[in-house]
Amino acid sequence: MEQIDDIDLQLLNILHDNSKYTVKELAKMVNLSASPVFERIKRLEKNGYIKKYIALLDAEKLNRGFIVFCNIKLKQHDRNIGNQFVNDIMKIEEVVECYNISGDYDFLMKVSAKDMKHYQDFVFNKLGSVESIGSTQSTFVMSEIKNTY
């Protein structure tokens, strides 16, 4: 696998924070001309250092500003139950992240809702119909302190 140098790292850090700079602007930032910067970015994309480019949306404006971390225990720990859980969770739009974790619980999900009422509805109607779930425990986010994506 190709190795990356300091300029590549600079470009990655810049693009990670703002992917809308033009190559000319980026070139000035790293003291190069446009063509090598363009080629470096293409190489970083090709080699998988850059996975994709996305727009970050305002959760509050889209009625999704109420964040809850929801811990899940499965009913049983066999592969079928696990696969079934993953399958079901993938379809639920309120679940924005999900991790298989160590500790007392099996999964940790980040859930994004409009408000407490919406979250309650999510727990009853969406999670409530996921058969593989044994128990849940909710931790509510009071404020976001840091998020570097």
Place this chain on the structure above:
Amino acid sequence: MEQIDDIDLQLLNILHDNSKYTVKELAKMVNLSASPVFERIKRLEKNGYIKKYIALLDAEKLNRGFIVFCNIKLKQHDRNIGNQFVNDIMKIEEVVECYNISGDYDFLMKVSAKDMKHYQDFVFNKLGSVESIGSTQSTFVMSEIKNTY
């Protein structure tokens, strides 16, 4: 505040997943010509529905594929201790997210390290020098199931 319609929502959903489509491509997807699509996107940016555009990087390739959720209890619950904690945490690069939460702990942090050794070093040397922290509890991510950003 301006209201958004169905086409705006379509554009937001598309750009949230991939911000590199050209306006011509987007126009085809939503059955409009380029100029109204261009104007809609500018309006969505101006009105804050789109906060920014970023590149998603491969954590594994950048030696940051080891994810841990770290729960924090503060020593005391006064404003000074809280502000001090927030200040310190903002400077630590391994802390990629941090939330003020309900429940037994005060904060939940998502930490990104190279491996367990790096995480151990982070806990001892970085968290270890944050005076405001009373106690911590680590939950290790075994695998990422879903992440919609």
Place this chain on the structure above:
DNA sequence: TAAATTTGAAGAATTTTATTCTGATTTACG
């Protein structure tokens, strides 16, 4: 109901940017 106004779209024109290409320079290495 009819006229006036506003809104939003299409398509052409223009500007800017991305992308390719060429030649020169540097670097790695025997």
Place this chain on the structure above:
DNA sequence: CGTAAATCAGAATAAAATTCTTCAAATTTA
């Protein structure tokens, strides 16, 4: 040193973004 492979700068080209003008539909107003 000398050669080959990388890497760069700068010009040329292609493609995209952005602006502008015109038109049609919807909405408001009289």
